[in-house]
Amino acid sequence: MLLGFMIGIGIATLMAALGSAGIYSSSWLFPLLGLLLGYFFSQFKTQLDLANKRIQQLETKALKIEQQLNQLNEKSHKKTAESIPEQSKTIDLVTPPAVEALPKVASLPLKSSTATQQTVATKPVEVSYKPIPKPSQYAPIKPIEPNFIEKAFQAGWAWLFGGNTLVRAGIVILLIGIVFLLKLAVDNGVIPVELRMLTAGLAGAGLLAFGWKTRIQKPQFAWALQGGGVAVMYLVIAFSANYYQVLPKNIAFVLLVLMAALSAIIAVKQNALPLAILGFTGGFLAPLLASSGSGNYVALFSIYLALNIAIAFIAFQKNWRSLNVLGFAFTFVIGSIWGAKSYQPEFFSTIEPFLIAHFLLFTVIAIIYAHKQAVKMNDYVDSTLVFGTPILGFGLQYALLEDSQFGLAYSALALGIFYIGLAYWLLTKKRDTLKFLGECFVALGIGFATLA
Secondary structure: OHHHHHHHHHHHHHHHHHOOOHHHHOOOHHHHHHHHHHHHHHHHHHHHHHHHHHHHHHHHHHHHHHHHHHHHHHHHHHHHHHHOOHHHOOOEOOOOOOOOOOOOOEEOOOOOOOOOOEEOOOOOOOOOOEOOOOOOOOOOOOOOOOOHHHHHHHHHHHHHHOOOHHHHHHHHHHHHHHHHHHHHHHHHOOOOHHHHHHHHHHHHHHHHHHHHHOOOOOHHHHHHHHHHHHHHHHHHHHHHHHHOOOOOHHHHHHHHHHHHHHHHHHHHHHOOHHHHHHHHHHHHHHHHHOOOOOOOHHHHHHHHHHHHHHHHHHHHHOOOHHHHHHHHHHHHHHHHHHHHHHOOHHHHHHHHHHHHHHHHHHHHHHHHHHHHHOOOOOOOOOHHHHHHHHHHHHHHHHHHOOOOOOHHHHHHHHHHHHHHHHHHHHHOOOOHHHHHHHHHHHHHHHHHHHHO
């Protein structure tokens, strides 16, 4: 319910920022609707948990029954083997062959009045013995997989309460406090802005250094400190350049690129996914929190491009899908919001290169992830990146070229050729583990060619 309420507030704020009228003017409806949806979702989740629990109980009972059947079968085999002589263990207990009819009895003459002798001439029967087959293994009952909302909620809950809860919550509160402190620094302080920015930057560097020093003794504690330090330094650089204009934009961009590279290196070196997520989240949020409202979209998407290049570098080293999806979500969600609110046709020449660069970058990340994941399981693709990138990318391209006569047709044709060529390259590599990814690209290529 709390999550639904927060999402409702976010939607209401977005609608107010976009200046929507009509039903959207009643912004209080969205938080209320979020509460109601959250309530119904919680009730549904409760029933789903009960059903999953019942399925697990039935699965446990099925396994016990299977074990009992196996034990009875083994005892039956043992008794059958003990009761049959060695020379007779050719009897077919399942489907015995038909026994030939016995010949008639031949009678002999009587030798005395009190005794008779009869001889029965029979033909020996040779049959085969087959062991009783064991019952087939019961297929395990697969529980219902949680949906993407449950997975996101579980991931956030596990990150916050999975260990060092106080430290992680403290880092989040610290970042919020740094944001408010920096925003109020000029209006209510006596110390010069440059000195305040330098002090905050040194505090972030101190967190990073102390976390690095304690990475061996207390790794999770150290990861939280390092992630917080990196995020603080992101904020300081972004505020200094965008909000207070005390740092030149080109120098700020270089510093942000260096911070992204530093985050990638220390995260890979320590195999610390929480550190990478915390650091890159601060990097993606920094230009938004520090925005002065000037609408400098080139600086925004340049920072995002540098961060996503760092994520691609990490993708070569680690199979961190959550980090890939983090960059994908921030880039396309923020890009879509900016486009709906601020895009003008004269911005096309500067926006189109960023869209193409991010499209190619996330396609490469999807291929890298499938290649590395194929070591664990065959025919695996990350559907979020493989299909989400062309769908969202072409949707943004549609918004850019909506008034063009043949621009969308050429764009769809280019995407069709690109995906067909990419599929040909993957399928001719003779790698069975990438066959399914190549078939997905074939489908995308045919789809965009047909659309063209």
